Amino acid sequence: MRGLSGGGVKGGKRERIAQIAAAIESGEVDALVVSTPAGQRVYTANGENPHRALVEAMREGALTVGVDGMIRYANQAFAGMTGYGLEKVMGSDLRGFIEGRDRGKLAELLKCGERGPQRGELGLEARGGRRVPVQVSIQPLPGAPGGGLCVVVTDLTEVEASQQSQRRLAAIVETSGDAIFSLKLDGKVESWNGGAEQMLGRGAGEVLGTDVGKIFVERSRGELERLMKRIERGETVMGVEMTARGRDEGEVEVLLTLSPIQDREGRVVGASAIARDFTERRRAHERLRSVLESAPDAIVVANGEGLVVMVNTQAEKLFGYRRDEMIGRAIAGLVESGMRDVVVEWIGQRLGYGRRGSQREVMARRVDGSSFPAEMSIGLVETEEGELWCATLRDVSERYEYQKTLQERNLQFQEALRAKDRFLAAMSHELKTPLTAIIGFTGVLLMKISGPLVEAQVRQLELIRASARSLLTLITDLLDLARLESGKSELQKGPVEGREVLEEVMRELSAQAEGKGLEMEVGEDCSGVVVETDRRYLRQILANLMSNAVKYTDQGKVVGRVWQERDGGREVVRFGVKDTGIGIGEEDITRLFSEFWRGSGASGQRKEGSGLGLYLSQRLALLLGGRITVQSELGRGSTFTLTLPVRATG
Ligand code: ADP
DSSP: OOEEEOOSOOTTOHHHHHHHHHHHHTTSOSEEEEEETTEEEEEETTOOOHHHHHHHHOSSEEEEEOTTOBEEEEOHHHHHHHTSOHHHHTTSBGGGGBOGGGHHHHHHHHHHHTTSOEEEEEEEEOGGGOEEEEEEEEEEOTTOTTOOEEEEEEEOHHHHHHHHHHHHHHHHHHHOSSEEEEEETTSBEEEEOHHHHHHHSOOHHHHTTSBGGGGBOHHHHHHHHHHHHHHHTTOOEEEEEEEEEOGGGOEEEEEEEEEEEEOTTSOEEEEEEEEEEOHHHHHHHHHHHHHHHHSSSEEEEEOTTSBEEEEOHHHHHHHTOOHHHHTTSBGGGGEEESHHHHHHHHHHHHTTSOSSOOEEEEEEEOTTSOEEEEEEEEEEEEETTEEEEEEEEEEOHHHHHHHHHHHHHHHHHHHHHHHHHHHHHHHHHHHHHHHHHHHHHHHHHHTTTTSOOOHHHHHHHHHHHHHHHHHHHHHHHHHHHHHHHTTOOOOOEEEEEHHHHHHHHHHHHHHHHHHHTOEEEEOSSOTTOEEEEEHHHHHHHHHHHHHHHHHTOSSSEEEEEEEEEEETTEEEEEEEEEOOSSOOOHHHHTTTTSTTOOOHHHHHTTOOOOSOHHHHHHHHHHHTTOEEEEEEETTTEEEEEEEEESSOOO
């Protein structure tokens, strides 16, 4: 507003007034302010009071009140604060809008206000009982008829809210375990919280206003300067490892985060700093690392995103990377194939299916792109830094090679076996035919049909026959074994009368037994026991057991028995061959069924045999779903028992 001040209007100045009046008329000025003894008066061309427009435009509530507190005038802003219309406010008692407990205070302010400016914070009671915190400024209103006061009411709601949030923030900062402090751009410390005091052992009084460099050890200061340069450029620096000076000159490893503080214009004026004590974590980190180093395998530790965070020396060697090249790399990049499975497994574990990883084979990739088979197992480890994936890798190239060679050898071996089978099959006929002829014709000679023999000739012929028989048994055993081992022996099962087989075998051996003066008999109650099995093999087993009984017994008898009984919930048929022979020592019992094993008694007494009989018999018994057991006492005799299922299975 353009205005002119007229000062006191006195005679002689009429000219000046005329000038002013002309200026107002012409619109050059809007108002004329004239000082009178009662105060200043403002005259405008259109008669409006310019102050009122000003007052209405204010954000604060503006009032004029009488000394009695009655409101003579109030602006719209005040009415807004109370929540009532202007018509209700005008002419009301100002005290009526103030909270009961603050009314005395208001009365006091009003009283003092007559003498000079007063200010106080009160609670305004707005419509509906809502409390509005306000600041009230009161001063005398000059020139008001009957005296009066000018009152300005400022709404403090926002101020209070921001003060509250500031207080809350301050409390958080103060109680934080981290060191939180702020710096000016020149590096001087401006604020220092309780956490900083705790962590670094120095109080605010000691640190405020000093250089921030002093908080850190000498070797960290260069880094700090570099960080401050970045702050000046408006950058935020996250989690840099630094070493601070702690209590009694001890060192504290901290993770430092710095962010710029800007003024209203966006200029960087300082930095806020958060330092987190990292000492324990670093120690834990180092402990973990030393555990990793002590492991024989390569270990790669990855975080939840699958990025490598730690490796041991073995992993560096295995993959050909340097440690720092591996850190931060995706662990998946270290593996060529089988990764899908690994990922699926990870997800499975994430969902909580068994947290220990299972082992699987993957193709791992070295830095030079070459790959190698590795056994990999992944497990979840919980650390202070959160969940980590710990992958253990072992190069299994050698085992691979070994397995490959083994497979090749296996093939060669199978081929050799087939060749042996072919050879034996071809030879069996060739070998057996002349032997049968030798045995047959020796028998004929011994019958003396072709003429008499002298005693020496009889002994020699008997020796030939015994040797030929023994050779025939050996060949038959070997052929049987070859057939068994090539899996070519097919079972022909059917019901077999036990006693019948026993008697048949005994008949064959009767001459031999008689020759040694041994009795042979089938036990009582052996009739009617029927077993479903392969007759041929059963007969072969019994012949073996029975001929051993005769062979290793010099006096007494050999008894064969067959019976049926329950054994562990199933019906079995047992064949017993009992002799009164030389018996078997305890230490030999376990070796009895081994291939080519012969007892010292047997060889000592020069009994014929190959050590294949029992081995073969046991193999045949297993083939029939049964087994042979033995009870024996040295010098007293043995009992061999063949147990078979009543009904053949499979
Ligand atoms: P071989 O009789 O051809 O030597 P076996 O496999 O039939 O081979 O028997 C292995 C060994 O078990 C025999 O050498 C012998 O020492 C011992 N043996 C087998 N049966 C008897 C038995 N009834 N009494 C004493 N010893 C036996």
